[in-house]
Structures are given as structure tokens and as C-alpha cells.
Amino acid sequence: MTVIHVPGSKSVTARALFLAAAANGTSTLVRPLSSDDTEGFAEGLTGLGYEVVRNADHWRIAGRPAGPAATDADIYCRDGATTARFLPTLAAAGARGTYRFDASAQMRRRPLAPLTEALRTLGVDLHHEAAEGHHPLRISAAGIKGGELTLDAGQSSQYLTALLMLGPLTAEGLRITVTELVSAPYIEITLAMMRSFGVEVVRGGPGNNVFTVPPGGYRATTYAVEPDASTASYFFAAAALAGREVTVPGLGKDALQGDLRFVDVLRRMGAEVHTTAESTTVRSTGKLRGLTVNMRDISDTMPTLAAIAPHASGPVRIEDVGNTRVKECDRLEACARNLRRMGITVETGPDWIEILPGTPRAAEIATHGDHRIVMSFAVAGLLTPGLTYDDPGCVRKTFPRFHEAFAEFAELMTRQESGPENSGQVPAARR
Numbered sequence: 001m002t003v004i005h006v007p008g009s010k011s012v013t014a015r016a017l018f019l020a021a022a023a024n025g026t027s028t029l030v031r032p033l034s035s036d037d038t039e040g041f042a043e044g045l046t047g048l049g050y051e052v053v054r055n056a057d058h059w060r061i062a063g064r065p066a067g068p069a070a071t072d073a074d075i076y077c078r079d080g081a082t083t084a085r086f087l088p089t090l091a092a093a094g095a096r097g098t099y100r101f102d103a104s105a106q107m108r109r110r111p112l113a114p115l116t117e118a119l120r121t122l123g124v125d126l127h128h129e130a131a132e133g134h135h136p137l138r139i140s141a142a143g144i145k146g147g148e149l150t151l152d153a154g155q156s157s158q159y160l161t162a163l164l165m166l167g168p169l170t171a172e173g174l175r176i177t178v179t180e181l182v183s184a185p186y187i188e189i190t191l192a193m194m195r196s197f198g199v200e201v202v203r204g205g206p207g208n209n210v211f212t213v214p215p216g217g218y219r220a221t222t223y224a225v226e227p228d229a230s231t232a233s234y235f236f237a238a239a240a241l242a243g244r245e246v247t248v249p250g251l252g253k254d255a256l257q258g259d260l261r262f263v264d265v266l267r268r269m270g271a272e273v274h275t276t277a278e279s280t281t282v283r284s285t286g287k288l289r290g291l292t293v294n295m296r297d298i299s300d301t302m303p304t305l306a307a308i309a310p311h312a313s314g315p316v317r318i319e320d321v322g323n324t325r326v327k328e329c330d331r332l333e334a335c336a337r338n339l340r341r342m343g344i345t346v347e348t349g350p351d352w353i354e355i356l357p358g359t360p361r362a363a364e365i366a367t368h369g370d371h372r373i374v375m376s377f378a379v380a381g382l383l384t385p386g387l388t389y390d391d392p393g394c395v396r397k398t399f400p401r402f403h404e405a406f407a408e409f410a411e412l413m414t415r416q417e418s419g420p421e422n423s424g425q426v427p428a429a430r431r
């Protein structure tokens with residue numbers, strides 16, 4: 001059995017940074033993710049005048065319920081959509097100040113409009129400097145009264161998360177009616193974490209789509225960040241593909257992240273899955289069946305499945321993942337083109353991809369600067385040696401040590417062949 005310790009969750013770390021910064025008191029984040037996205041978030045907070053102290057395994061944030069200490073700042077959000085969507089929202093709630101936000105070329109292409117329109121509806125003075133609905137933007141903060149909003153989160157749930165977290169920082173609270181929603185489990189993470197920082201959101205309405213967020217602010221806390229379930233998907237998929245077994249501690253029955261449901265997809269394909277209170281184990285049975293699966297809720301794991309799909313005994317069809325076209329790259333096309341380079345037959349539609357069984361050959365993977373394309377195809381590389389990447393370093397977004405950790409893991413899995421006495425642990429979180 002191979003045990004892999006996966007680094008902390010990006011989504012949980014980003015939310016914890018927002019909530020801790022807004023809270024009354026000093027919060028401690030235990031085992032946060034250290035990666036380009038979360039370090040960019042923390043530096044953005046520092047630029048806004050928050051005090052963030054980063055130690056190796058815990059970060060301390062002095063909360064400022066009144067908003068940023070800086071009254072003007074120029075913040076660079078890098079590639080992180082959580083940073084690029086959550087931080088301007090936090091700054092907008094401040095009592096007074098003018099802030100400019102910009103992001104990488106990749107992030108500038110990604111949409112923001114439903115969020116920035118909602119902020120304008122709430123009276124925030126917000127100006128897009130170049131393309132409407134995209135970074136860079138300029139915000140003048142003067143406090144937010146609150147009120148009613150209608151939101152289309154059919155492109156990204158992050159718009160809703162940003163507005164939910166904003167609610168307690170407004171004078172009267174927010175009532176948000178959501179018309180469309182993708183990546184719904186991320187909203188569960190948001191609601192659970194707001195609860196940990198002292199705020200209870202009431203969810204109701206005919207479609208459970210109305211969120212009432214009370215005013216009153218957040219309470220500081222000590223928050224332990226769980227391992228990243230999307231990152232874990234590479235190790236689960238690798239075990240299922242390579243006929244092995246892997247256990248990921250820290251992701252058990254009570255895990256917050258919906259992406260842990262990726263193991264249910266592997267189970268449907270033939271793997272055995274065992275979840276305890278503390279961990280999840282995936283064990284190959286030697287079978288990998290094709291399937292049709294809706295991944296609307298867990299679309300960050302779509303590339304993981306696409307990369308191993310040629311080895312399934314039948315076609316793999318992944319549906320309802322149209323919003324993966326507006327991530328770090330157009331992931332449906334990136335997966336399709338790279339698989340075709342490897343000699344695999346693939347079809348795509350507006351929101352689906354279908355991959356036929358085949359024997360992949362080595363190729364250069366066009367990463368489009370997307371960490372998930374690299375990490376997903378690295379799994380495929382276990383059975384197709386010789387894959388190369390035009391930008392292997394883009395894994396820094398969520399897992400800077402990915403290549404070393406995955407190589408150590410692959411080596412340990414190879415040793416599993418000769419029996420459990422050769423089991424080992426990969427401390428992937430080590431940097």
C-alpha cells in the first residue's frame with residue numbers, strides 16, 4: 001500500500017485567507033497550501049495592508065473588520081481565479097480606499113462580469129480598465145449597504161462564493177437568488193467555512209437557490225486546512241490505472257471538498273474504494289470500464305479522467321462540463337488535442353468530450369500553462385513513457401513539488417509489485 005500526503009486545499013486556503021482577513025481577531029491557518037495561487041492571495045492581502053505572517057506549517061492573519069488598512073493599492077492576482085474574484089470583493093467592502101487589481105494574461109481572459117455587475121448593483125464604484133467584465137479593474141470602496149441580488153453562477157460558482165463571503169461585511173446583509181450554478185459542491189465548502197468563522201447562511205426558496213446572509217462580521221478562529229481533493233485525484237487515478245493501491249490521509253468521510261467524489265467515478269469504472277473517517281483508499285481490481293458521467297459538480301477532475309480514458313475497455317463520455325472552457329485554458333479542447341497527438345480518437349461538443357479506447361503513443365503535451373493538463377497527463381505517462389510538456393513548471397499554481405512527488409510515488413507503486421513489505425509513504429507536502 002502506498003500512502004501519499006497531499007498538500008492543502010487551494011479552495012479552502014483561499015476562503016480561509018478571506019475570512020481570516022475580514023474577521024474580528026487573529027486567525028491561524030494550519031497546514032495551508034503554499035503554492036503560486038495561495039501565496040499570490042496572501043501577498044495581495046499584504047498589499048492591501050493586512051498583516052499576514054507565513055510560517056512553514058501555519059499562517060497567522062490579523063483580521064480587519066473595517067477593511068483594508070491601505071487606502072490605495074495596486075494588486076497583482078497572478079493566475080488565481082480565487083484571488084482575482086475574492087480579493088476585489090473583500091476590498092470593495094472596505095470603508096474607504098481606491099484599489100486597482102490586475103492578473104496574468106491567462107486570468108485576464110477569464111470572465112468576471114456577473115460578479116462585477118453584482119458589486120455595481122450593490123453600489124460599488126467599479127471600473128474595468130480594458131475589456132468589460134475582465135481584469136484589470138479599479139474599485140473605490142465606501143462601505144456596502146447590502147440588499148437583494150440575482151446572480152447567474154452558471155459559468156463559475158466563485159461569483160457566488162465571493163458574494164456569500166461579502167454578505168456579513170455589508171451593513172444589512174445580502175439575499176442572493178441564484179438562477180444557474182456550476183461546481184455546486186464548492187458552495188458547500190463556502191457555507192461550512194463561513195460557519196467555522198461564526199456566520200450561518202440560511203438557504204431556502206423553491207429550488208434551494210436563495211441564500212440569506214446576515215450582517216455582523218466574522219469571528220477569528222484556528223482553522224485546519226484539509227488536503228486538496230483535486231490534487232488527490234492524480235494519485236487515485238494513477239493507482240486505478242497502474243493496477244495498484246493508494247491511501248490519501250486527511251480526506252475522509254467528513255471532507256468538505258466535492259472533488260473527493262472523483263473516487264466514485266473510479267469505482268464505477270471498476271476500482272475498489274474504501275473511505276474511513278480519516279482517509280480514502282483506491283485499489284485497482286485490474287478492471288477499468290468505460291462510462292458516461294456527468295462531471296458538472298467536479299469538473300476540475302475532468303482532465304484527470306480524460307487522460308486515463310484511453311485505457312478503459314469502452315468509450316468514456318464526460319458530460320456537462322462546458323465551464324471547463326473558461327478555466328486556465330479551454331480544457332475540453334486541450335484534452336482532446338493532446339489525446340489526438342497521442343493517437344487517440346476523441347470527439348468534443350460544446351459541453352462534452354468522448355474518448356475511445358486505444359494505445360497511446362508518446363507526444364509533446366501542449367500545456368497551455370494549465371497545471372491540471374500537466375498533472376493529468378503525468379498520470380497517463382505511467383503507461384506511456386516519453387511524454388514531454390512545453391511548460392512543466394505551471395504546476396506551481398497548486399502543487400510546486402508535483403513532479404518530484406509524483407516520481408517518488410510512481411517508484412513506490414512499482415515496488416508494490418513485490419509485496420506489502422515494500423509499502424511506503426510520500427510526503428508530497430514537503431517543499
Ligand SMILES: O=C(O)C1=C[C@@H](OP(=O)(O)O)[C@@H](O)[C@H](O)C1
Nearest residue numbers: 011155156157158161183186300
Ligand atoms: O471556489 C473555488 O475554490 C473553486 C471553484 C471551481 O471553479 P468554478 O466554480 O469556476 O467551476 C473550481 O474549478 C476551482 O478550481 C476552485
Ligand SMILES: C=C(OP(=O)(O)O)C(=O)O
Nearest residue numbers: 079080081082300327372
Ligand atoms: C480552475 C482552477 O482554478 P481557479 O479557477 O481557482 O483559477 C483549477 O485549479 O483547476
